[in-house]
Amino acid sequence: MKWAMKARRYWTTTIVAVIASIVGTTAGNFNLPIPFLSSFVGPSTMPAPVVPSLILVVVAGAMIQSAELLWSAASVRNVIAHSMLLAAGLVAIVVVVSLLTGLALHEGEAAWLMARDVLGLLVLWSGARAVGIKRFAGLVPVVYLLIASAFARNSMGEVRGWAWILGRDVSDPWALATIGIGCLLTFLYVRQRRSLVGRTTRANS
Amino acid sequence: MLPITRRPAWWLLIPGMILSALYIQQYVLEERIMADAQAAVAASALLLIFAASLVSVSAALEVGRDKSSRGMTEIAVRSKIVIALVRLWPSFVAGAIVQLVGIVLLLVKAGSSPNRFPILIAVGLFVALFFHAGIGMFLGSWMRARFAVPLALAVSYLWLGFAWTFDFVPVRYLAGLALEGCCAPDETVDAAAVYSLMVFSVLGFFGFVLLAMAVSGSRMLPRGKANWVRTSAGMLTLIVASSLGLFIARDVAVSPVVARPLAEAECSVSVPEVCLFPTQLARGDTRQVYAEAFEVLARKGMPKVNKIVSASTEQVPVLSNDGVANVMATPGQSRSRALESAASTYADALTYIECPQETTEDVYGWAEVLKAWSIRVAAEEVLDPDERSTLPDTSMLESVSIPGETNFLGQWHKLSKLDNKSQSQWATAAYDRLSNCRLPVAVSGGTK
Numbered sequence: 223m224k225w226a227m228k229a230r231r232y233w234t235t236t237i238v239a240v241i242a243s244i245v246g247t248t249a250g251n252f253n254l255p256i257p258f259l260s261s262f263v264g265p266s267t268m269p270a271p272v273v274p275s276l277i278l279v280v281v282a283g284a285m286i287q288s289a290e291l292l293w294s295a296a297s298v299r300n301v302i303a304h305s306m307l308l309a310a311g312l313v314a315i316v317v318v319v320s321l322l323t324g325l326a327l328h329e330g331e332a333a334w335l336m337a338r339d340v341l342g343l344l345v346l347w348s349g350a351r352a353v354g355i356k357r358f359a360g361l362v363p364v365v366y367l368l369i370a371s372a373f374a375r376n377s378m379g380e381v382r383g384w385a386w387i388l389g390r391d392v393s394d395p396w397a398l399a400t401i402g403i404g405c406l407l408t409f410l411y412v413r414q415r416r417s418l419v420g421r422t423t424r425a426n427s
Numbered sequence: 428m429l430p431i432t433r434r435p436a437w438w439l440l441i442p443g444m445i446l447s448a449l450y451i452q453q454y455v456l457e458e459r460i461m462a463d464a465q466a467a468v469a470a471s472a473l474l475l476i477f478a479a480s481l482v483s484v485s486a487a488l489e490v491g492r493d494k495s496s497r498g499m500t501e502i503a504v505r506s507k508i509v510i511a512l513v514r515l516w517p518s519f520v521a522g523a524i525v526q527l528v529g530i531v532l533l534l535v536k537a538g539s540s541p542n543r544f545p546i547l548i549a550v551g552l553f554v555a556l557f558f559h560a561g562i563g564m565f566l567g568s569w570m571r572a573r574f575a576v577p578l579a580l581a582v583s584y585l586w587l588g589f590a591w592t593f594d595f596v597p598v599r600y601l602a603g604l605a606l607e608g609c610c611a612p613d614e615t616v617d618a619a620a621v622y623s624l625m626v627f628s629v630l631g632f633f634g635f636v637l638l639a640m641a642v643s644g645s646r647m648l649p650r651g652k653a654n655w656v657r658t659s660a661g662m663l664t665l666i667v668a669s670s671l672g673l674f675i676a677r678d679v680a681v682s683p684v685v686a687r688p689l690a691e692a693e694c695s696v697s698v699p700e701v702c703l704f705p706t707q708l709a710r711g712d713t714r715q716v717y718a719e720a721f722e723v724l725a726r727k728g729m730p731k732v733n734k735i736v737s738a739s740t741e742q743v744p745v746l747s748n749d750g751v752a753n754v755m756a757t758p759g760q761s762r763s764r765a766l767e768s769a770a771s772t773y774a775d776a777l778t779y780i781e782c783p784q785e786t787t788e789d790v791y792g793w794a795e796v797l798k799a800w801s802i803r804v805a806a807e808e809v810l811d812p813d814e815r816s817t818l819p820d821t822s823m824l825e826s827v828s829i830p831g832e833t834n835f836l837g838q839w840h841k842l843s844k845l846d847n848k849s850q851s852q853w854a855t856a857a858y859d860r861l862s863n864c865r866l867p868v869a870v871s872g873g874t875k
Binding site for chain 2: 254255256257258273276277280281283284287288357358360361363364365367368369371372373375377
């Protein structure tokens with residue numbers, strides 16, 4: 223257990239999670255302009271917690287994957303389950319720290335928004351791993367944000383549903399669907415210990 | 428030389444081009460760049476999000492691969508800058524191709540243009556890619572690929588996206604995206620904005636190469652005196668790059684444009700003389716409509732105009748005392764839009780007059796009544812009946828009415844019922860009073 227956590231640099235990840243949660247919740251009510259959409263179809267913004275959430279997910283994803291070495295696929299232990307447990311623990315830390323910060327600042331909504339963003343982006347990372355994007359699964363949340371901030375608006379100037387990361391609605395059905403499907407894929411991935419697409423049984427290199 | 432299949436830049440090239448094409452198809456309005464090569468190339472600055480992402484990600488992958496394939500005891504014979512060029516040229520070329528494809532598509536969308544191809548803007552946007560290659564190279568040298576690649580993309584994205592938000596305007600030009608604010612037909616690019624981007628990007632690239640040299644070992648922090656010197660030199664180069672870039676862009680406005688010299692305008696031989704820029708004339712010559720509209724309004728008693736131009740209001744006021752009118756002419760403008768632009772001039776000029784706070788709302792409302800009258804009177808004599816049907820209706824007067832005080836739509840209806848002579852008398856008197864911040868006398872009932 224201790225090795226499983228140390229190999230994933232749990233202290234570093236925890237510190238990054240705590241800092242990101244505090245920063246994200248504190249800045250929760252700010253909106254950051256997105257230039258890629260603003261010039262032609264009116265101003266567009268994204269909630270500020272997206273940025274610390276993204277950095278946390280990229281760092282945490284890479285830290286967690288660092289422990290999954292070639293030989294670990296043959297281990298009697300379910301190494302992928304260990305990784306996902308640590309990811310779940312990170313989400314728990316983010317929820318607790320964000321809520322505490324939210325309580326202190328009277329920003330309850332910002333705290334839940336931060337938690338939604340971290341969870342949503344984290345399941346994009348784990349879902350990507352489940353479907354076979356292994357080494358660079360951390361790219362998927364960044365690419366999602368990039369695509370969302372370039373193509374989110376339809377011709378009427380409204381934000382498209384799939385770009386939920388640009389909205390503030392914590393109970394957005396698209397966000398809930400993303401989280402639900404991501405959790406399901408992650409569960410199947412943990413059960414099978416190999417990606418759902420392709421035949422390789424090799425762990426990440 | 429590595430085979431093409433081993434270069435990530437080539438793999439990312441096709442998605443980059445597809446995203447650029449989709450973006451242009453979906454978000455770049457044809458009217459904004461019509462007949463204007465400069466505006467079309469400047470609009471491609473928004474495509475940096477795809478080109479720069481490609482460059483930074485592929486650079487991080489290439490350098491990470493170079494780092495991981497190096498033996499522990501291997502001594503680097505080639506300098507880092509040579510390695511950078513050998514490793515990164517496909518990233519530059521692929522990023523430049525994405526940008527170039529975007530420029531070509533935008534030029535096609537803009538159609539033929541009397542402007543020359545703006546080489547400076549295009550070169551500036553290509554050079555901007557160096558900075559992102561530097562980001563990828565540094566992160567790829569410093570961290571393992573699974574950290575470096577997503578972070579390179581995130582850092583490139585954040586830099587492009589949020590440099591835009593700085594209130595201190597010169598910072599915006601360091602990222603290059605702000606160039607898309609160039610240019611209306613009566614404007615040209617402010618070269619300082621492009622030079623700022625180029626200087627910052629090239630020097631920034633060298634700064635990142637120096638930093639990459641210092642951290643290419645297996646540790647997070649540089650080891651040895653030489654590496655600390657390289658780190659310091661890299662940081663210093665980045666500071667110099669930022670300072671120089673900011674210094675060059677210190678006088679650039681919120682939009683990276685300067686007014687086009689009026690000497691470039693082509694003037695008609697009509698009375699009044701109408702001078703429009705070649706871009707404004709590229710999709711149809713509406714100078715006759717402008718001349719006739721002002722001539723009709725002068726006959727009705729409005730101040731006489733001797734010359735009509737279409738320039739920025741900072742360069743030429745909307746209506747000057749020596750009879751120069753500044754109208755809004757765009758390429759592809761229809762005859763009815765041209766007439767609307769001409770006839771609105773008197774009312775628009777009133778909104779630039781600084782009146783006491785308590786009268787501002789009323790002045791605006793009466794100016795709208797005057798505008799509606801000017802457009803209708805000019806249209807009746809200049810446009811055909813089918814052209815008149817495309818003019819805006821007067822329902823917006825209801826929205827400018829002040830509840831409980833002045834009903835401007837009602838005033839317009841009363842004015843319309845007067846005979847032509849009384850209408851002209853009221854309009855000219857109203858214009859005189861409004862020009863002096865005095866409210867006009869309300870229209871009294873009457874019949875034609």
